[in-house]
Amino acid sequence: LETGKHISTSNKGPIALAYRELSDTAAQKGLLLRFEGTVMSGTPALHLGIFDLAGCDVTEVYGILNGTTNYILSRMEEGFGYEEALKEAQEKGYAEAVPDADVEGWDALGKVVILANTVMGAALTPDDVSCEGITKISKGDVERAKAEGMRYKLIGRVRKEGGKVLAAVAPERLPLSNPLAAVMGATNAVTFCTDLMGDVTLVGAGAGRAETGFSILADLLDIHRFARRGEGR
């Protein structure tokens, strides 16, 4: 930004930690700051929340923002134990050898901060978000939930309540009628709760080489339209 370049990044860190500062600098310099790939890779969650739903008041955002943990929970419902499901996720390349960033909820936490600050205009830091991962969920918990028509999902959630913005990452038992309950495997999803449109849910990939590459392409198209000044978007 200091050297006069528009920015497209899929790196969560700078956007989760310094969005306000970066976007102020971009605005001062007449530059675009784009970061579609930081949440759900190229699935256009941020384009949807920031641009397509502009004009709505977004009162709550919640979603399945980490594919690895959703894959593990999906396999646990099919009868795998946690360790077994984690091992498989590691073999498939979904989970790292040290899986903490996924299974402890930290990856989803970064995305919650980004959604809060960019879609809802909040000014959260990661320390403002309570965070619990999936490591304490047993096969028995998953089976009991299933028997009661519920399904565990690791949910990142941010909501406005009495002028404050509250954010958390935690396992939740969702009823099967919730659109997010049907999202299985490594797929991600996010629901925007709005005043004018009710709930709007987007389901798609949360990671992948081509998918993250597409997020950069989508950002570059925005920058191109901006540079041409007149394409309408």
Add this chain to the structure above:
Amino acid sequence: LETGKHISTSNKGPIALAYRELSDTAAQKGLLLRFEGTVMSGTPALHLGIFDLAGCDVTEVYGILNGTTNYILSRMEEGFGYEEALKEAQEKGYAEAVPDADVEGWDALGKVVILANTVMGAALTPDDVSCEGITKISKGDVERAKAEGMRYKLIGRVRKEGGKVLAAVAPERLPLSNPLAAVMGATNAVTFCTDLMGDVTLVGAGAGRAETGFSILADLLDIHRFARRGEGR
């Protein structure tokens, strides 16, 4: 357009019947033609398919594009007969006194033509789309599907196959693992199948006064950004 005005419309007719002519005229005159409300009211299905997924090849689009029929099918799964569910939909204001446009699939057909021509660059007319509604589906059909882990949905579908674009509206039995199978009641949903992003699904309202009003607001925001020439979108 002939008098030099940008257009925002939520009226399906002109876009389903004359999109190519209207968009050519708009382009010649440097005007914007916007029509978000013609498919899924204000749920930004067209913004998503046309703008956010630009850069992807969209090879297939399919969705639950009519809320009335989805409501009727949802109630039939709860044990209502077709006539009983239709009557209730009429009492709730979902279905017209003469319900043919919904239950015969014609409303969904118009939306399929719009999706085909605006998102996939096709040049379909309504006559190119085969169309079957839900009037022949019995409570027994719905119950049999349920027993087999399937669910009837009225699906509008358009896909590229060997250089041709094929489109249809018909009841389909979807497996419960399909994201559209979980969409119940009057809610709508659409899935874009793409080369780079795989399947991207959007779930939201398909009708409503505030929702259709929002579609006009979203169009006007596009027109405003265009008029300011430099907002990026």
